[in-house]
Amino acid sequence: MEAKAQTRYLRVTAQKARRVVNLVRGQNAVEAAASLKFQPQAVAVDVRKLIESAIANARVKAEQAGERFDETELVITQIMVDEGPTMKRIQPRAQGRANQILKRSCHITVTVATPVAVKEGV
Numbered sequence: 001m002e003a004k005a006q007t008r009y010l011r012v013t014a015q016k017a018r019r020v021v022n023l024v025r026g027q028n029a030v031e032a033a034a035s036l037k038f039q040p041q042a043v044a045v046d047v048r049k050l051i052e053s054a055i056a057n058a059r060v061k062a063e064q065a066g067e068r069f070d071e072t073e074l075v076i077t078q079i080m081v082d083e084g085p086t087m088k089r090i091q092p093r094a095q096g097r098a099n100q101i102l103k104r105s106c107h108i109t110v111t112v113a114t115p116v117a118v119k120e121g122v
Helices: 014-024 029-036 043-065 115-120
Strands: 002-010 075-083 087-092 098-103 106-113
Touching (some): 002 043, 014 075, 014 106, 043 106
Antiparallel strands (some): 002 106
């Protein structure tokens, strides 16, 4: 069983999100969500919610297919952070100049699957 969840236009830079995402890549989904609870980075809250959403999506897919579901078997098979659009803002400076402020965003995608589905390539 494979399930996917994604968040789009998250107001954090992709570089900061990748630092947190790299900690949980390839881990058991339930353990990854638990470990993110104790990370000091602010984006860890959003990544944890996304992993929990992917677990819930897998539960719904299993119920619809009539399959047995055990969330402790789920593994994070793929987790990606892509850059989103950048909002450009202007900050006034001395002598009539202006500095540009870039407010970056990112898109995060998580795929969880059971190890059986990973081996079959489904």
